[in-house]
Amino acid sequence: MSGRIVTLTLNPTVDIAAEAEMVRAVRKTRTRNERFDPGGGGVNVSRVVHELGGETLAIILAGGLAGSLLEELLDAQGVPRHSIPIAGRTRMSHTVNDLSARHEFRFVPEGPKVSEEEWRATLAALEAEPGDWVVASGSLPPGVPDDFYAQAADLAAHQGRHYVLDTSGSPLKAALGHRLALIKPSRGEFETLVGRPLNTPRQQNQAAQELVRQGAAELIAVSLGHEGALLAEKDGVLRLRALDVPALGAVGAGDSFLAAMVLKLSQGESPREAFAWGMACGAAAVMRPGTAQPRREDVEALRRQIGAV
Template structure:
């Protein structure tokens, strides 16, 4: 099972999304076209991996009735899972698309607190899983130490497993240099990480490459939203690709879709720049669909052809 990609989500969510003709304060806002998705960084990655035909296992925490709903949604979507029970309830997030204004409103709760017994059980579940790749993605719940991902990465390195991390702030800083195969911050997360503002594309490229050459991770992929994305490799330099021009329906889970496709390609032996192009295609495909992280495989493949060769 060396090609299996195991994902870890310590703070998953049930994602509810809907449309409203108009969002107004005080007034009752009636919604329609509701969707219910299992969410959270690693969960989204596993869902997209399954859509792309990859072998995956989602390790998740789950508590209360909302945790059971999360499990039901994962099972209904055919995503294999390993659940770590928690005393507090799994969070529920809500996204409303204001059709009149063309705006999207996201409401994201903090989520439950985990006890030491619970987060240690999550580490044990990850260690017991089979798979050559691990993608740890999302925020850490309250009660979990900042070095949690660093511990998980060190465990993976000892077992010869490839560890990918998508988080921010202190948990990201603590894990740098722990043998990470890939990190994928947004530009805002990257600036907070390096403590500088890079106003030009040249300065952005230089900052990304410097982090890769310092050994923070083998690959540094930075998503820039409408401005595309950057890939930095210590040995090959920087590749910048523009965002694909696609009709935008929703942006929730686009970064997770990017990460899923990139890791999927890396796991099957594709070179980093080719994997990066697959990530770009999947992120754009996710934007074209409502709900959380719903790119279609055929859309990803078509968009990858649009990108063309990468050098």
């Protein structure tokens, strides 16, 4: 094994972000300040780990011209990758910031259909690529079974690796209890997972710690939007407030949070210390437009702002 963090992204995307004075139905919306970023959960995690000075490798499925562009963008940023070619075309997502209403509109395609041969090639790549930590993140494209992440978790456990999962719905439920080191649902995803609304901090804390004690995952970090986030472990729950930063773009903030947290865990930091770094990195990502663009110096400054945990 090696100290690098291997990420797994079965449904990556080329993220296109732009600004518009106003978004209105029927009328043509003219945009400016377009930017293209490699995206998708695990891709973003690898990009941020790389920015923070960690060692990483992104395993991705890539197909068509958009897949070639995704690879080009990753290569330009110096992010190591292991690409698995697919017959379908990699998706392209579009985010438009409406400057007049101060709303962010996101358009996210479903993604290409993936064959069994293609998704099994991803498991083979995961088995072959060394790395003490594996981060599987993002949605599953059509054609991939709901238990794919559970299969990947079993493979990682057999190899003695730490396995982190950031997904939702049936794929998340199917993987619970498969020796997960960490899961990171949003509040809405967490409520769906437990099957009931969690309207108070006490309810949220109890539900998260109950899942940990049942063996669903060693650690559960739940992002709570403007209310901050919580971290549940066997011995208790830590809640941290959201940092007050100027918001220029939220795409990839959760992935940035996860990247910093896993990096610090891989470096031997305590879960609570790693959680604080995750909060700092998520806030740093919000401060910049585009997808998952935190700057290392901003992350370090925000971590100092949080103080002792």
